[in-house]
Amino acid sequence: MGERGLRKVRRPQGGLFLQLLVLTCLILLVVSFVLWYIPYLGLSNIHPKLPLLLAIMLGIAMLLIFIGAGSLIITTYRGRDFFLSRKLRGIVIEVLFPLMVFWGRVMGISKEKIQRSFIEINNQLVLSNTHKTKPTSLLLLLPQCIQDFDCDIKITGDIQNCRRCGNCEIKDLVEISDTYNVKIAVATGGTLARRIIVKIRPEAIVAVACELDLTSGIQDTYPIPVIGVLNQRPNGPCYNTMVDIAEVKEALLSFMER
Numbered sequence: 253m254g255e256r257g258l259r260k261v262r263r264p265q266g267g268l269f270l271q272l273l274v275l276t277c278l279i280l281l282v283v284s285f286v287l288w289y290i291p292y293l294g295l296s297n298i299h300p301k302l303p304l305l306l307a308i309m310l311g312i313a314m315l316l317i318f319i320g321a322g323s324l325i326i327t328t329y330r331g332r333d334f335f336l337s338r339k340l341r342g343i344v345i346e347v348l349f350p351l352m353v354f355w356g357r358v359m360g361i362s363k364e365k366i367q368r369s370f371i372e373i374n375n376q377l378v379l380s381n382t383h384k385t386k387p388t389s390l391l392l393l394l395p396q397c398i399q400d401f402d403c404d405i406k407i408t409g410d411i412q413n414c415r416r417c418g419n420c421e422i423k424d425l426v427e428i429s430d431t432y433n434v435k436i437a438v439a440t441g442g443t444l445a446r447r448i449i450v451k452i453r454p455e456a457i458v459a460v461a462c463e464l465d466l467t468s469g470i471q472d473t474y475p476i477p478v479i480g481v482l483n484q485r486p487n488g489p490c491y492n493t494m495v496d497i498a499e500v501k502e503a504l505l506s507f508m509e510r
């Protein structure tokens with residue numbers, strides 16, 4: 253189980269994301285050529301050197317995009333920081349992901365599939381960075397749907413209210429937080445999650461949630477490094493969900509100074 257979790261966290265594929273990334277680069281190349289070619293005649297009427305200037309500017313922009321994409325691909329495959337993976341994560345989150353979603357939708361790929369791929373790439377970039385932190389600066393953030401639906405104990409304000417009856421995985425997760433001395437909290441949604449993060453001010457986060465919440469959480473909390481662990485939904489969405497405990501543990505350990 254531990255090995256399975258480790259592989260899941262450390263060696264994600266993210267292949268779909270990388271394929272869409274290459275496609276986006278090629279499309280941008282065509283778009284930049286069109287952007288240069290269409291005003292070509294008009295610009296040369298203003299000044300004969302203007303088309304050359306525009307070509308240089310577009311060329312530099314494309315070069316930067318290709319360097320970024322190349323670094324991202326190499327970092328992902330090597331699993332180690334190749335070239336500014338922190339900055340790359342910012343580019344992936346703020347620039348590339350919206351483009352990936354757009355092209356994915358154009359090609360009929362589900363948003364959930366692209367989000368999963370994005371989470372995998374994000375995790376890979378976070379893990380490739382050597383940044384370590386104290387356990388007390390780590391936050392394990394959980395969705396409320398992991399709690400047994402029939403449990404009437406309120407754990408959103410304080411998860412330590414859990415009586416550890418074992419009817420849901422909150423028990424195991426609280427025990428992990430006690431063992432490693434990491435902070436732990438439950439959020440009912442994005443707004444509460446943001447409030448918890450502002451209050452705790454963690455250096456790094458391991459977040460458990462569905463594709464949608466993890467994606468928006470990773471985007472909202474950038475530049476804080478977040479490893480996303482997908483929940484399991486054997487009973488359908490948002491109801492008695494589960495998580496691979498070994499995977500959560502491995503994600504936390506990967507952030508810790510050992």
Ligand code: SF4
Nearest residue numbers: 403414415417418420
């Ligand atoms: S483990 Fe905790 S949260 Fe889960 S059902 Fe038992 S008391 Fe409730």
